[in-house]
Amino acid sequence: MTLRDVLLDPSIFAKPMAFEPERWLSDNPDLQRINQAYVPFGKGSRMCVGLNLALAELYIVIASVFRRFDMELYDTVRERDVDAVRDCFIGETSPESRGVRVKIVEAYRSSLLAREK
Numbered sequence: 001m002t003l004r005d006v007l008l009d010p011s012i013f014a015k016p017m018a019f020e021p022e023r024w025l026s027d028n029p030d031l032q033r034i035n036q037a038y039v040p041f042g043k044g045s046r047m048c049v050g051l052n053l054a055l056a057e058l059y060i061v062i063a064s065v066f067r068r069f070d071m072e073l074y075d076t077v078r079e080r081d082v083d084a085v086r087d088c089f090i091g092e093t094s095p096e097s098r099g100v101r102v103k104i105v106e107a108y109r110s111s112l113l114a115r116e117k
C-alpha cells in the first residue's frame with residue numbers, strides 16, 4: 001500500500017496535514033481506529049522488526065535537535081517542497097524542490113556541556 005494515501009486519508013485521520021499530536025492521547029475516542037491505520041512500519045507478521053529502535057532514535061534525535069537549536073523555515077514553499085505533486089510510482093514533491101530547509105537562528109549550549117565546564 002502507499003503510506004501517504006493511508007496516513008493522509010481524511011476519512012481516517014481528521015485534518016491529516018494539521019499538527020495535532022493530541023490525536024494520539026488516550027482520551028481521543030477515535031484512538032483505536034486511527035491506531036489500526038497507523039502503518040509507517042507496516043502491520044502484521046512481516047512488519048518492521050526495527051520499530052522500537054527506530055522510534056528510540058527518532059525520539060532522541062528530535063529532542064536533541066529541538067533542544068539545541070532555534071530554527072525557522074528557509075526558502076520552503078508548501079506546494080513545492082511538501083505536497084506531492086507528481087507521480088513517481090509514489091507521490092513526490094516538485095523536481096525543483098531542494099527539500100524542507102531551515103535556518104538556525106540560535107544555537108544553545110547543551111546543559112550537559114554547560115555542566116562539564
Ligand code: HEM
Pocket residue numbers: 039040041042043044045046047048049050051053054
Ligand atoms: C523510521 C524508520 C523505519 C521505518 C519507517 C521502517 C519501515 C518499515 C516497513 C514499512 C517495513 C515493511 C513492513 C511490511 O512489509 O509490512 C519494514 C521492514 C523491516 N524493517 Fe524497518 N523501518 C524503519 C527502521 C528500521 C530499523 C532501524 C531496522 C533495523 C535495525 C529495520 C529493520 C527492518 C527489517 C529487518 C524489516 C523486514 C521485516 C520482515 O520482512 O520480516 N527497520 N520496515
